[in-house]
Amino acid sequence: MQRPDAQADSDGKVARIQVFAFAPAVMEDLPMPCLQLKTGDSMPEANILQSLSDSDVVAVYFEKFSDGRGFSLGRQLRGSLSCDHPLVANGHIIPDQADYLRRVGFSHVVIVPETLSQWQKSLVAVTHRFQALNTSPRTRSRPRR
Amino acid sequence: MYKYDTIDRDFLDRRSAQFRDQVARRLSGELSEDEFKPLRLQNGLYLQLHAYMLRVAIPYGVLSSRQLRGLASIARDFDRGFGHFTTRQNIQFNWIKLVETPDILDRLAELDMHAIQTSGNCIRNVTSDPLAGATDDEVENPMVWCEVIRQWSTLHPEFAFLPRKFKIAVSAGAEDRAATGFHDIGLRLVKARSGEVGFRVLVGGGQGRTPRVAQQLTPFLPKKNLLSYLEAILRVYNVAGRRDNIYKVRLKILVEAMGIEAFSDAVNMEWVGIRDSVVELPLEEFERIQRHFARDTLPPADLTSEILEAYCGKGHAFERWMRHNVLPHYDPGYANVCISIKALGRPPGDASASEMERIADLADRYGMGEIRFTYSQNVVIPHVRRDQLIRVFEGLGDIGLNGGENGLIGDMIVCPGLDYCNLANARSLPLADRIFQHFADAGLRDEIGKIRLNISGCINACGHHHAADIGILGVNKKGVENYQISLGGRAGEDAAVGRILGPSFDEHRVPDAVAAIVGLYLHRRKPDETFGDAVVRLGVDVFKRELYAAA
Numbered sequence: 001m002q003r004p005d006a007q008a009d010s011d012g013k014v015a016r017i018q019v020f021a022f023a024p025a026v027m028e029d030l031p032m033p034c035l036q037l038k039t040g041d042s043m044p045e046a047n048i049l050q051s052l053s054d055s056d057v058v059a060v061y062f063e064k065f066s067d068g069r070g071f072s073l074g075r076q077l078r079g080s081l082s083c084d085h086p087l088v089a090n091g092h093i094i095p096d097q098a099d100y101l102r103r104v105g106f107s108h109v110v111i112v113p114e115t116l117s118q119w120q121k122s123l124v125a126v127t128h129r130f131q132a133l134n135t136s137p138r139t140r141s142r143p144r145r
Numbered sequence: 146m147y148k149y150d151t152i153d154r155d156f157l158d159r160r161s162a163q164f165r166d167q168v169a170r171r172l173s174g175e176l177s178e179d180e181f182k183p184l185r186l187q188n189g190l191y192l193q194l195h196a197y198m199l200r201v202a203i204p205y206g207v208l209s210s211r212q213l214r215g216l217a218s219i220a221r222d223f224d225r226g227f228g229h230f231t232t233r234q235n236i237q238f239n240w241i242k243l244v245e246t247p248d249i250l251d252r253l254a255e256l257d258m259h260a261i262q263t264s265g266n267c268i269r270n271v272t273s274d275p276l277a278g279a280t281d282d283e284v285e286n287p288m289v290w291c292e293v294i295r296q297w298s299t300l301h302p303e304f305a306f307l308p309r310k311f312k313i314a315v316s317a318g319a320e321d322r323a324a325t326g327f328h329d330i331g332l333r334l335v336k337a338r339s340g341e342v343g344f345r346v347l348v349g350g351g352q353g354r355t356p357r358v359a360q361q362l363t364p365f366l367p368k369k370n371l372l373s374y375l376e377a378i379l380r381v382y383n384v385a386g387r388r389d390n391i392y393k394v395r396l397k398i399l400v401e402a403m404g405i406e407a408f409s410d411a412v413n414m415e416w417v418g419i420r421d422s423v424v425e426l427p428l429e430e431f432e433r434i435q436r437h438f439a440r441d442t443l444p445p446a447d448l449t450s451e452i453l454e455a456y457c458g459k460g461h462a463f464e465r466w467m468r469h470n471v472l473p474h475y476d477p478g479y480a481n482v483c484i485s486i487k488a489l490g491r492p493p494g495d496a497s498a499s500e501m502e503r504i505a506d507l508a509d510r511y512g513m514g515e516i517r518f519t520y521s522q523n524v525v526i527p528h529v530r531r532d533q534l535i536r537v538f539e540g541l542g543d544i545g546l547n548g549g550e551n552g553l554i555g556d557m558i559v560c561p562g563l564d565y566c567n568l569a570n571a572r573s574l575p576l577a578d579r580i581f582q583h584f585a586d587a588g589l590r591d592e593i594g595k596i597r598l599n600i601s602g603c604i605n606a607c608g609h610h611h612a613a614d615i616g617i618l619g620v621n622k623k624g625v626e627n628y629q630i631s632l633g634g635r636a637g638e639d640a641a642v643g644r645i646l647g648p649s650f651d652e653h654r655v656p657d658a659v660a661a662i663v664g665l666y667l668h669r670r671k672p673d674e675t676f677g678d679a680v681v682r683l684g685v686d687v688f689k690r691e692l693y694a695a696a
């Protein structure tokens with residue numbers, strides 16, 4: 001699978017970005033991340049997070065889809081950010097991780113457009129909740145089981 | 146036992162459909178093998194030496210007779226008529242075709258079963274005491290907590306891609322029958338002086354090439370905080386566990402590198418933020434799960450059974466079976482029957498479809514239709530009326546399964562070894578047979594009494610040789626299969642890693658070496674002293690001298 005990236009395209013503009021929200025709507029103009037972290041980074045200092053405005057995008061870059069540290073980092077970030085703060089997963093992630101990413105607190109993922117339908121499918125493939133993880137009220141209100 | 150409701154069933158159906166889709170995408174090339182691998186592993190599918198292997202989850206080793214019959218039919222229809230009981234209380238099918246796995250998962254879903262998280266770098270099937278809920282030496286029924294943990298860990302979004310597999314065991318008995326000291330997390334239900342029940346939490350245990358006994362993380366964790374505390378431990382591991390070196394990825398290495406105090410500080414820092422939060426299980430949900438494990442009302446049993454008395458004193462085999470294979474129950478009129486499926490010429494842990502069906506029949510007729518798989522790859526039928534034990538004995542005799550002795554020298558845990566495993570240094574199954582033959586005299590086995598002898602074909606230690614009174618490890622000595630012997634391992638309350646005695650032996654000399662060790666024990670033991678206790682009292686060096694003086 002192609003590695004999606006939120007990088008500038010060849011003519012220097014920000015690449016077209018396909019993004020999911022909790023409901024898998026496509027958004028094309030999510031701003032570039034203000035704070036770009038990667039799997040393996042530790043949590044940023046509290047003052048850095050506090051200095052962000054509500055619309056400043058925070059992103060976690062997955063170098064490898066199977067490196068689960070990004071899920072804990074996402075979870076920790078969501079615990080410190082407001083529930084509506086844009087938190088983006090980018091890098092090497094696969095559609096089968098859609099629900100996990102959402103449930104640890106990512107609000108958006110950056111993907112290649114051709115995989116959109118598979119991502120949408122994965123988001124609704126298994127919707128049961130055995131855990132109450134996300135501090136986001138939208139996730140918390142889902143049925144637990 | 147826990148019974149699925151429509152929500153659980155719907156979940157399995159969806160999960161099965163999801164895997165069917167993943168297999169199709171792999172076959173079409175949409176998913177690379179690298180990407181497919183963790184997905185298939187999290188659905189229990191391994192690629193082995195000769196074929197795919199599917200490991201099916203038996204939650205904490207408990208299943209119904211209907212489920213066991215269903216597994217038997219899967220063994221017949223998709224395997225070669227056999228299933229293999231594992232040390233994690235699961236069952237494996239060793240001759241599976243990839244394209245058929247979605248169909249098998251559908252069949253499993255019909256049985257309220259699945260293969261989720263039986264392999265892969267995630268939280269594996271939680272294991273427990275095979276006598277849980279059927280014995281009077283437990284603080285409370287650990288299965289309630291196993292089910293809580295099973296549900297919490299199933300498809301846990303944060304912990305599906307851990308550095309490595311992660312194993313949790315729960316025990317509640319005075320005797321630890323779940324080997325909690327050899328798990329990433331060992332939970333022991335304990336009662337405080339105040340009467341409150343909680344968990345003693347152990348971390349960082351494990352076997353493999355770096356065997357470690359788990360250390361105590363906290364002496365008492367209130368039950369209501371279990372999930373947030375587990376979550377804090379897992380998060381510290383997920384974030385800080387090594388991912389760069391396959392030999393250093395387990396929690397035991399992290400705990401050792403950090404030191405138990407620093408690890409505990411890190412866990413507590415995570416825990417502060419989530420303790421008493423939405424992460425904890427709501428009381429209503431706990432009570433819903435708990436209701437599934439309420440004790441059944443057992444019909445009154447006849448304590449002065451004429452049938453039992455008529456047989457005792459007459460049939461030697463039955464008496465021996467009563468002594469070794471009938472375990473106490475909380476109701477004096479009942480018993481738990483342990484069926485040891487180890488015998489000469491059969492791979493330990495293997496059972497045929499017809500044997501599984503017969504065991505299911507016996508559980509229906511003489512038990513409560515429930516079966517347990519044990520850590521030592523045996524089977525327990527709980528809740529059998531004592532006055533019907535003779536019927537069970539005879540029924541097992543019909544399929545040749547009333548001869549195996551629970552806990553004696555023939556009741557070995559043995560990994561598949563070089564015959565089936567591509568990581569092996571040496572064969573383990575033929576060696577088990579040699580040892581069987583060497584101790585063919587039942588009188589001698591009785592005299593030796595309780596002893597655990599385990600064999601692993603390589604340092605990965607799937608045969609749990611580190612945790613055995615006598616552990617045998619296959620090594621490669623200049624291209625020749627050899628075996629190293631260790632002594633003094635224990636899996637129970639006072640868990641210990643066995644100590645290697647010295648230079649290895651070839652396969653012909655291993656039985657004599659074992660006999661020399663056992664001979665010294667018989668010679669030097671005190672009355673009623675078990676082998677394990679004698680090794681502790683006398684010290685491993687005494688055995689080492691005896692062994693190499695004779696060699």
Ligand code: SF4
Pocket residue numbers: 560561562563566567568569570601602603604605606607608
């Ligand atoms: S211990 Fe080694 S040889 Fe035996 S099953 Fe495990 S990996 Fe294979």
